[in-house]
């Protein structure tokens with residue numbers, strides 16, 4: 424089965440030789456072909472180029488049926504890779520939203536049994552089927568916004584059975600949706616109520632029971648820890664990442680959201696695939712990241728929603744680092760998985776250029792979830808995960824029109840979704 428998209432006004436994020444990610448000044452460079460075509464064969468991208476170079480004879484050579492789509496006036500972009508979400512959850516938390524409006528801080532809400540523990544209570548009472556259905560709807564929602572790959576964390580179970588329940592839901596989403604999905608075990612998201620005052624014992628439970636069980640059932644690609652003030656210490660994180668590594672789970676952690684927590688440094692020590700949030704980043708964190716294989720990942724939706732200080736993204740880029748952006752879709756700090764809005768926030772609040780936010784939400788976020796060989800750009804051999812926009816002037820319009828839905832058609836694994 425072949426699909427040929429023709430007359431594309433701009434084919435965006437094309438790569439002849441795919442790179443693993445873009446750092447520093449290169450973040451402002453995006454390959455764009457004006458007046459282009461894109462050829463899809465089965466699940467993959469089979470070719471692309473300028474319309475004037477389109478060789479119809481060779482494409483139609485062996486009598487295949489080919490679906491042609493005229494994209495006049497429209498742009499084609501690779502689907503977003505959303506490398507950090509918590510989109511399996513039960514219930515919403517708008518009451519805490521009101522508490523926040525009234526002035527309570529994230530930490531104060533957490534201390535009162537709200538926040539993550541509130542979601543944990545609800546997850547424990549939800550069936551696997553209920554969780555699957557609501558997460559499936561969220562997957563459909565984000566696919567409609569243009570997302571084609573998503574990382575999803577556990578972390579609202581906080582006991583072995585409930586963490587397994589969440590990870591099984593993610594496994595089922597992997598099997599039953601066309602999105603490229605990676606799963607992350609986040610047992611160390613918060614200390615559950617029944618372990619209050621016994622944090623080390625909870626860390627022991629994660630290490631001695633949860634990790635071996637989850638690894639035994641091959642339920643997690645990555646392991647995460649909320650390494651921050653009031654949550655897990657550097658020492659806890661070190662122990663958990665070390666245990667995860669022994670079972671083949673690479674680190675991918677929450678770090679430096681609430682303070683200079685040492686999270687970035689411990690993440691780099693374990694060669695984390697990414698360290699995420701990064702509101703508190705100074706020279707030490709930047710030098711730890713330089714020369715590492717760890718992708719600094721910023722979550723503009725959470726900082727916006729919680730009114731937190733903004734991560735010094737320009738400083739990181741000017742220091743030569745790559746930066747990825749992700750949605751953090753979750754019921755507490757970012758009840759939105761809209762990656763286009765994340766791009767707008769990147770431009771408005773972090774002073775990123777449209778080219779930089781495109782790289783940060785496609786190529787670099789693909790790297791941050793370990794799918795850069797299959798997704799994140801328009802390159803021959805990668806999965807045909809892309810979207811066609813409505814008619815619009817050019818790439819700059821996408822983050823500029825910050826609430827407009829510009830996705831006209833989405834293709835995942837070569838099929839219209």
Ligand code: NIG
Pocket residue numbers: 509538539542649677680725751753754755756757
């Ligand atoms: O990434 N910071 C830690 N965890 C989530 C928040 C989860 C919640 O509040 O439910 C985050 O923002």
Ligand code: FE
Pocket residue numbers: 507508509677751753
């Ligand atoms: Fe998160």
